[in-house]
Amino acid sequence: VVLILLLGEIDLSVGWVSGLCAAVMAVLNVKNGVPGEVAVLAGLVVGVLIGLLQGFWITKLRVPSFVVTLAGFLAWQGALLFVLGNTGTVNLRNPFILSLAGTFYSKEVGWLVGAVFVIVYIASLFLERRRRAAAGLATASTRGLIGRAVVIAAGILGAIAVLNSNRGLPSAVVIFIGIIIIFDLLTKHTVFGMHVFAVGGNAEAARRASINVDRVRITIFTLGSTLAAAGGILAASRLLAVNQSSGGSATLLNAIAAAVIGGTSLFGGRGSVWAALLGALVIGSIGNGMDLLALGSPVKFMITGAVLLAAVTIDALVRRRREVTGR
Numbered sequence: 001v002v003l004i005l006l007l008g009e010i011d012l013s014v015g016w017v018s019g020l021c022a023a024v025m026a027v028l029n030v031k032n033g034v035p036g037e038v039a040v041l042a043g044l045v046v047g048v049l050i051g052l053l054q055g056f057w058i059t060k061l062r063v064p065s066f067v068v069t070l071a072g073f074l075a076w077q078g079a080l081l082f083v084l085g086n087t088g089t090v091n092l093r094n095p096f097i098l099s100l101a102g103t104f105y106s107k108e109v110g111w112l113v114g115a116v117f118v119i120v121y122i123a124s125l126f127l128e129r130r131r132r133a134a135a136g137l138a139t140a141s142t143r144g145l146i147g148r149a150v151v152i153a154a155g156i157l158g159a160i161a162v163l164n165s166n167r168g169l170p171s172a173v174v175i176f177i178g179i180i181i182i183f184d185l186l187t188k189h190t191v192f193g194m195h196v197f198a199v200g201g202n203a204e205a206a207r208r209a210s211i212n213v214d215r216v217r218i219t220i221f222t223l224g225s226t227l228a229a230a231g232g233i234l235a236a237s238r239l240l241a242v243n244q245s246s247g248g249s250a251t252l253l254n255a256i257a258a259a260v261i262g263g264t265s266l267f268g269g270r271g272s273v274w275a276a277l278l279g280a281l282v283i284g285s286i287g288n289g290m291d292l293l294a295l296g297s298p299v300k301f302m303i304t305g306a307v308l309l310a311a312v313t314i315d316a317l318v319r320r321r322r323e324v325t326g327r
Contacts, residue, residue, distance in 0.1 A: 002262075002273055008203075008266075009221075010266075011221070012072070013050075016248065019080050020050075020247070021228070022247070023090070025236065029092070030093070040233055048225065050076070051221045054072055055220070055221030058217065059218050080247070092236060098240065101172035105169045105171070107164045107168065109169065111164070114156050114159075121156075125145050125148065126145065180277055199217065199268075232246065235247075259271070286304065
């Protein structure tokens with residue numbers, strides 16, 4: 001979702017795409033005896049094909065992404081029901097599939113992963129500062145970078161301590177953080193990443209700068225659907241089953257809310273992959289707080305919607321201020 005929002009586009013089908021790809025994996029493995037590794041790969045391939053189809057339709061036929069993905073929202077839901085068939089629910093038993101989100105590492109591994117993550121994050125902060133300085137752009141002060149590094153390190157190591165006090169660091173968290181790191185490097189330290197921000201900021205200017213705008217858009221929609229497929233597979237591994245509501249409910253709302261609350265602009269060209277992590281933590285904290293207060297589902301949806309609206313409003317006001325002041 002973050003990648004697609006960076007383009008200034010929207011994808012309303014991510015929830016059902018994740019459910020459909022998980023269903024394909026489950027049916028192939030459980031009903032057809034396909035090995036778990038191959039079934040997972042097949043689920044990811046379905047995500048790739050869906051992204052290519054929607055990206056092509058949006059880019060080449062000039063149909064708004066809202067309309068295409070809204071159609072996908074309906075079509076992929078129907079495809080999910082078709083793939084599952086009359087059974088409705090498919091229980092997973094394959095050790096490989098269950099290990100994707102069901103493996104918990106020892107305390108030593110947890111601390112090692114946390115330390116590596118902190119080191120990588122701090123190194124990325126100072127490398128980004130050096131890159132901006134070399135380009136003659138404004139840079140953050142050393143005190144500011146150190147302060148940010150301390151806060152992030154404390155948060156990460158505190159989270160590792162909490163996880164180690166229970167069953168340990170889960171493999172799903174390692175996979176999630178790994179994906180964030182990879183796509184942060186892709187968007188911030190590669191030519192393709194610069195093209196994504198350029199297209200999201202001003203597609204016509206990017207086209208005049210000889211950037212292949214269509215290829216960037218198709219690639220991003222393909223990556224978005226592939227990551228949605230990976231999310232659906234991890235969710236199925238955690239829940240030990242795939243059913244007719246997989247990918248439904250509040251999946252789409254939470255995905256978009258997490259990205260926007262984390263600071264990704266709905267207007268494109270501004271944001272960070274780390275927004276997914278920050279926004280997910282905020283949404284999770286709000287949800288857990290409402291559960292502890294024993295609030296009903298209607299109140300939960302209204303509060304989450306209000307938080308999302310507030311985040312979008314702040315984004316719009318900041319964007320308007322930048323247009324007026326030029327900063």
